[in-house]
Amino acid sequence: MRRVCSAATRAAARPSRALRLFAATADADATRPSLPRRSRAFSTDRRTDRRLEAAAAVRPTLSALDRAAPTFPAPIGAGSRIPPPLSGVPARSDQVDRLRHGDEFDVLVVGGGSVGAGVALDAQTRGLSVACIERGDFASETSSRSTKLLWAGIRYLATAAAGLLRTTNFSRPLEALEDFRAEIAMVLNCHRERRYMIEQQPHLCHWIPIALPFTSLKVDPPPFGHPLFGFFPVLAPLVFKVYDAMSSFSCPPSYVMGPRAAREKFPQLSRESSGIKFVQVFYEAMHDDARTNLAIALTAASKGAAIANYCEAAGFLSEDGRVVGANVVDRVAGDAFEVRAKAVVFCGGPFTDALRNLEAAAVSDDPPAPAVRGASGTHVVLPGYYCPRDMGLLDYNTSDGRFLFFLPWLGHALVGTTDSPGAAEARPTPPEDEVQWLLNECAKYLSLDIRVSRSDVLSAWRGWRPLATDPRSAEDGGAPASRDHVVSYHAATGVTFCAGGKWTTWREMAEDVVDVVVENAALRAAPCKTPTLPLHGHDGYQKTLPVMLMQRGGVSPSVGEHLAKTYGGRAWDVLALAKPTGKASRRRRRTRSLSLGEIYETRVVRAAFRGVGRRPRRPRRSSYSRPLRAYGVGTTRVIALAYANAAASSSRRRRAARRSRARREPWPASLIR
Numbered sequence: 001m002r003r004v005c006s007a008a009t010r011a012a013a014r015p016s017r018a019l020r021l022f023a024a025t026a027d028a029d030a031t032r033p034s035l036p037r038r039s040r041a042f043s044t045d046r047r048t049d050r051r052l053e054a055a056a057a058v059r060p061t062l063s064a065l066d067r068a069a070p071t072f073p074a075p076i077g078a079g080s081r082i083p084p085p086l087s088g089v090p091a092r093s094d095q096v097d098r099l100r101h102g103d104e105f106d107v108l109v110v111g112g113g114s115v116g117a118g119v120a121l122d123a124q125t126r127g128l129s130v131a132c133i134e135r136g137d138f139a140s141e142t143s144s145r146s147t148k149l150l151w152a153g154i155r156y157l158a159t160a161a162a163g164l165l166r167t168t169n170f171s172r173p174l175e176a177l178e179d180f181r182a183e184i185a186m187v188l189n190c191h192r193e194r195r196y197m198i199e200q201q202p203h204l205c206h207w208i209p210i211a212l213p214f215t216s217l218k219v220d221p222p223p224f225g226h227p228l229f230g231f232f233p234v235l236a237p238l239v240f241k242v243y244d245a246m247s248s249f250s251c252p253p254s255y256v257m258g259p260r261a262a263r264e265k266f267p268q269l270s271r272e273s274s275g276i277k278f279v280q281v282f283y284e285a286m287h288d289d290a291r292t293n294l295a296i297a298l299t300a301a302s303k304g305a306a307i308a309n310y311c312e313a314a315g316f317l318s319e320d321g322r323v324v325g326a327n328v329v330d331r332v333a334g335d336a337f338e339v340r341a342k343a344v345v346f347c348g349g350p351f352t353d354a355l356r357n358l359e360a361a362a363v364s365d366d367p368p369a370p371a372v373r374g375a376s377g378t379h380v381v382l383p384g385y386y387c388p389r390d391m392g393l394l395d396y397n398t399s400d401g402r403f404l405f406f407l408p409w410l411g412h413a414l415v416g417t418t419d420s421p422g423a424a425e426a427r428p429t430p431p432e433d434e435v436q437w438l439l440n441e442c443a444k445y446l447s448l449d450i451r452v453s454r455s456d457v458l459s460a461w462r463g464w465r466p467l468a469t470d471p472r473s474a475e476d477g478g479a480p481a482s483r484d485h486v487v488s489y490h491a492a493t494g495v496t497f498c499a500g501g502k503w504t505t506w507r508e509m510a511e512d513v514v515d516v517v518v519e520n521a522a523l524r525a526a527p528c529k530t531p532t533l534p535l536h537g538h539d540g541y542q543k544t545l546p547v548m549l550m551q552r553g554g555v556s557p558s559v560g561e562h563l564a565k566t567y568g569g570r571a572w573d574v575l576a577l578a579k580p581t582g583k584a585s586r587r588r589r590r591t592r593s594l595s596l597g598e599i600y601e602t603r604v605v606r607a608a609f610r611g612v613g614r615r616p617r618r619p620r621r622s623s624y625s626r627p628l629r630a631y632g633v634g635t636t637r638v639i640a641l642a643y644a645n646a647a648a649s650s651s652r653r654r655r656a657a658r659r660s661r662a663r664r665e666p667w668p669a670s671l672i673r
Helices: 002-013 017-028 046-058 092-101 114-125 154-164 167-171 173-200 227-246 259-265 267-273 289-302 349-362 432-443 503-521 545-553 557-575 583-591 596-601 625-629 635-664
Strands: 105-110 130-133 205-214 255-257 278-287 306-308 311-319 322-330 336-346 372-382 392-395 404-409 412-416 459-468 485-490 495-500
Touching: 092 130, 092 306, 092 336, 105 114, 105 322, 105 503, 114 130, 114 289, 114 503, 130 289, 130 311, 130 336, 154 173, 154 227, 167 173, 173 205, 173 227, 173 278, 173 503, 205 227, 205 259, 205 404, 227 278, 255 259, 259 267, 259 278, 278 289, 289 306, 289 503, 311 336, 311 349, 336 349, 336 503, 349 372, 349 459, 349 495, 372 432, 404 432, 412 432, 485 503, 495 503, 545 557
Parallel strands: 105 130, 105 336, 130 306, 205 392, 336 495
Antiparallel strands: 205 278, 255 278, 311 322, 322 336, 372 412, 372 459, 392 404, 404 412, 459 495, 485 495
């Protein structure tokens, strides 16, 4: 027994052959990194060492180790080590130097959200020189506070039908048809852009099924304020087939689940399961909004755009009544500089009117009429047991007529959203009454055994959706304000702003903005190239990437899935940052549980079995409790597993003995003719 313990101690103390190989490889070739070191406690046999050696041999070269590439500085207040370089993406210091000392740009974009970064990407790929500034971090405002869906707008399809069927339209039939056509066109555009994201950017988004439970065949009061929608449960299967057809059936098909399947798939609905008639399931695309925004900004930077965060526009430069640039404050260095451009674009989301006020001050004009009406939406995050891991839920008829989504999100449940008009805030705090309203709406669909309380809220955020109107449409004799997004050009100052829209249509909005800028600023530009442009992280991504990360990187399945979904092909660069801390190995030795085969192979427990096929005697506690205590294995568990292993082994030996005797014994004479 002492020999076994001392051998295990020496094996845990000395490095394995794989570690020595990795050290030699790193010294010989610095461009091919080794995997994170693993102690002997993680490598229990030589087969593990051989697998690690094979992984090191086939591990691809990581572009993050290119020492010639620049590095990103730590953000404000971080004080941590500087991240490694990203190949093809200039450092922030280089980007700021380009903004400070560069020549006049073709386009200056103010705002680094989804639309601002998209405008920078679209204009840069058309051959224009682009500068883009963001006062905070990318996606630090509205673009990171959405419901995480790239949805095609089933609600807008319903509102278009409800608007067309109003009795007041008899006095204005042409206007009603035009409004209906505009709504349907917007929904079709959403379907097209959602398909673009799913097919061109599979590393950023995925399909998620969403369930609509129906407890009766007639809804009272009817949603959307029209009596026809009271029969929506009856029409739902047909409506969602039309919804699928609008995307050319590029999404997974919608289907209907019965009450029994609904109880199995969504056990949290047990309180309502007895009254559920059926459940309609349809599909929408889901993504990490902040990660998608970063991918757009990084792609624009890799294409040559001068894009930098923590650079705020404190004012604008004007010549002869036209805006020709901006006074920019570097919030990291604390200094100010000027950035000049032939065209200036505002992509401030709900803060667009504040930028327009700075524009009016620069040209000594009166404050303009408001163009954005902000509406805040609150979301809460609950523990994951409130929702299935692979299906969401939609309440289309809440107590105040809103849509409420109940979605699985990073192992938790995301609930939202509200819709409250109000002025936009930079660092908003979710109102307590809206948080409580969300919890009350959740309780309607959950079992009484699962009580939703305020203490279950793990996180909450509040974002503003910019509801846009065009203040210049009437005075310029243009078309009425769009129901989708608004792109407005001020002929006197030469400034273009964009507001409204949804996350799904970020690429379409950016294309429309650049088209307006090129037309009015007389710039020479190529056609739009973003419909076929892959975003940052696409290279190297494939559906088997999580398996490759597990096999070659030695990570767990959950970590491999997370890295692949979050970083795409850049997951290898993130994995290269992994370094052992020493804490994991010690914790592993304290809490490690032995498997059945390891216990049987342990000589201490194996010595308790006498003979083959005989019942094992109960070993003394002192004979094995001390050496196994270091692994955190309880004595009762060891005894139970030892008896189970011995019984299984005895049963296998008895079956093998019977087969052997059957082969040796001759056939009975009665069976031989």
